[in-house]
Amino acid sequence: MPTLVSHPDEVKVISRRFGTGAADIEKYIEQDGYKAAQMALENGPEWILNTMKASGLRGRGGAGFPTGMKWSFVPKESAKPKYVLVNGDESEPGTCKDHVIFLHDPHAVIEGTMIAGLAIGAKMGFIYLRGEYRYLLNIVEKAVADAYAKGFLGKNIFGKEGVDFDIITQTGAGAYEVGEESALMESLEGKRGVPRIKPPFPAVVGLYGGPTVINNAETIAAAPHILLMGGEAYAKLGSERNGGTRLFGISGHVERPGVYELPMGYSMRKAIYDVAGGIKGGKKLKAVVPGGASCPVLRADEIDVGLDFDQMAKAGTMLGSGGIVVLDETVSIVEFALRTIRFYQHESCGWCIPCREGTDWIKKTLTRFHAGGGNKKDIDNIQYLAENMMGRTFCPLGDAAAMPTLGFVKKFRKEFEEYLEGARVEHPLIQIQPVGEPELAGAH
């Protein structure tokens, strides 16, 4: 069971019910539960959209797209049914925030789904959890059943004639790629999780061809809180154009790893040194992967930056999914880069050639490099391959593999060069063997 952590600098909005037993519907109702959905029902779609826009909430899955705007893109009239889709396929290495939401506050996700549904005029929502989260799926399924029993879901929700809303929970079965919105829709339609080309965007043609709002679970879970406290009040908690708070998962070499809710724009240095207790064992900081594995690395001298989408973009990286991975001075960047690309190579769905071939060649080159068979040209070659993947694939997985790779070879080029000269810091135990090769060959 994940341990709950706490720090005085936290601003608890989404996490305010964590640890209070709010997975139980009665406990949830005691703490303003399902009030926001009833407010949404009374005040109508226009009010919901305006409140969400005023909140400045931006997508917590990584792209940071304004949520209110996303919802307003869904056409009012549609021949096909509209859907709300909650993306709980949390798979970005370094990210475990949705895990905590599903565990401690599943009703917030359900209520948020209803609110999104009321905003766009959908009658059905799906909550998609990654296959590994089976115990969390059980928790969410019970919460959904409890909400049905109370009359909050189903026909005539909250006793209001003619307003129906159903929620279906769905499990994945292991695929990072399914976290991408169009691939998730494919998976939910019972197919291989390969991405669709855009446009058309999901707001126009989404699940089963109907207009669809798809949001990260944390984004959805924020919606009830925003309606309760008001859009402006929520916006004020964060920094300019980055409303509110978000859950940051701080992991790696820190004294107190955990999921903390901090205001948008909070200092990354303080997040690492104060909130998470500093570098483990009093060692020195080497680098930070700031928002999940796909975000370009920051050096130790680059962490005086605010944790919001715009400030991180200015610093040449991304806020991503809020998973801050901290590396101390003992980490070999060559090895870390190899582990990162090995992941993307394994998870590339193979649909787009630049991603399929690019991740594979970078992994092969880095594997040889790491094993001691590298040369200087390899470093340039890795950079060349990564640059040629950028922006050339249907979905962002190609970029997600290329960006961190470019970060490592550009910012730590010297370390790659020193590695060639034998100044190695590799861990003797770690012989990185590609997942899925060759032992896996017989398994499928």
Added chain:
Amino acid sequence: MSAIAESIFTPELAARFDKLVTIYPLKRSALVPMLLYAQDEIGYVSDAAVAEIAQRLDLLELDVRNVLSYYSMLRTVPAGKYNVQVCTNISCMLRGGFELLQHCKDTLHIGHKGVTPDGLFSLEEVECIGACCWAPAVQVNYDFHEDLTPAKMDAVLDIYRAKAKTNGGEAK
């Protein structure tokens, strides 16, 4: 009474599948969950399971296999009764994931995707399982075990050994 005359699944699972195919706007949406739930019951997705699921969803077996081969949790060969999945992705790697994997290989005397001769354990090196802040983490079937060390890992394995004994001796 199941929609399929002679289901290979237990009556409970067959009834669950009967319902599952009715809840979606398109019944094919039930495919991925059905494959996973079938695997939970049988231990892997057998040829018979593929055939029945295809029949339930009005799909070709080929369609089912096409989807089956995509998802990393689905397997077509049996694993151990307790499938030990060690995460070595970045957050776990930084806190000893690889050492933990090596420890499991040494104590279980099997490698990646191996199964112990008694069928009790299988071992798998997996990608991020979403427990980064409690690393290093391991999943045994669906149960998470977090903040592990080799010594704590031994204790975890012992829990499952004891469980197997109380569940009627030998693992199947």
